[in-house]
Amino acid sequence: MTFEEWMLYTGLSASSASKYDGAIRGSLSECAVEHHLVEGSLIAITSRTQFESLVKIIRDLPIFIDRNERGHHMYSSALLKYAEYLGAGFENDVESDIELILANPEIALTEKNNLVKARIGQGAFRQRLIGIWNNCSVTGFKDVSLLIASHIKPWRVSNNAQRLDEFNGLLLVPNLDKAFDTGLITFDEDGEIRISSQFLEPEKLGITNDLRVSLKPENEAYMKFHRTDVFRAK
Numbered sequence: 001m002t003f004e005e006w007m008l009y010t011g012l013s014a015s016s017a018s019k020y021d022g023a024i025r026g027s028l029s030e031c032a033v034e035h036h037l038v039e040g041s042l043i044a045i046t047s048r049t050q051f052e053s054l055v056k057i058i059r060d061l062p063i064f065i066d067r068n069e070r071g072h073h074m075y076s077s078a079l080l081k082y083a084e085y086l087g088a089g090f091e092n093d094v095e096s097d098i099e100l101i102l103a104n105p106e107i108a109l110t111e112k113n114n115l116v117k118a119r120i121g122q123g124a125f126r127q128r129l130i131g132i133w134n135n136c137s138v139t140g141f142k143d144v145s146l147l148i149a150s151h152i153k154p155w156r157v158s159n160n161a162q163r164l165d166e167f168n169g170l171l172l173v174p175n176l177d178k179a180f181d182t183g184l185i186t187f188d189e190d191g192e193i194r195i196s197s198q199f200l201e202p203e204k205l206g207i208t209n210d211l212r213v214s215l216k217p218e219n220e221a222y223m224k225f226h227r228t229d230v231f232r233a234k
Helices: 003-009 014-025 027-034 048-058 062-070 074-087 094-103 109-119 123-133 160-164 174-181 217-230
Strands: 148-151 169-172 185-187 193-195
Touching: 003 014, 003 074, 014 027, 014 074, 027 048, 027 062, 027 074, 048 074, 062 074, 094 109, 109 123, 109 160, 123 148, 123 160, 123 169, 148 174, 169 174, 174 185, 185 217
Parallel strands: none
Antiparallel strands: 148 169, 185 193
């Protein structure tokens, strides 16, 4: 779901959604590029943490302050809305998660290495998922080099044991991984897919109601969390 579509879905008027989307894609992106804060459009940023760090700098720029005053604070409202959009559901800020792991003095070096590899879908976590599934957990696609080791219960709310638990994972083709990670799809106890009403045109990504996964009993506690806390049911 695009930024503008999300704003409309949350009840913002069409005119406001259009203005905020235009501000992020246009003037605000141009301002950030001119001041060497980014190399391209702000709309390409997917991490709320990264975006909010940029916002702190942008808000102090004289050109932003001037335009924001003349625009009756429309630009600051646009920045707030985009931050909300990035924060909808669970963040997937890999860089920040890795920094937190490395900075934690209570985690031994070997465990840090294992956690970092698991966070980026590599190492023993990925190998164990391949051993369990052999191919995409949903589609059966066999080239594991193109598959992503995806956590079921999000990394941010898992403890270290859950982060390394192979039953807290699915092996997915990239389109399913992204949709699952952002809560646009989930799976029932019987493995049938559920598609969020917020997911526009999922069929264009090959995501249809006939997809299913053969869940292991050990997957269910994690998938229950995904259904209730990650899936965008409304």
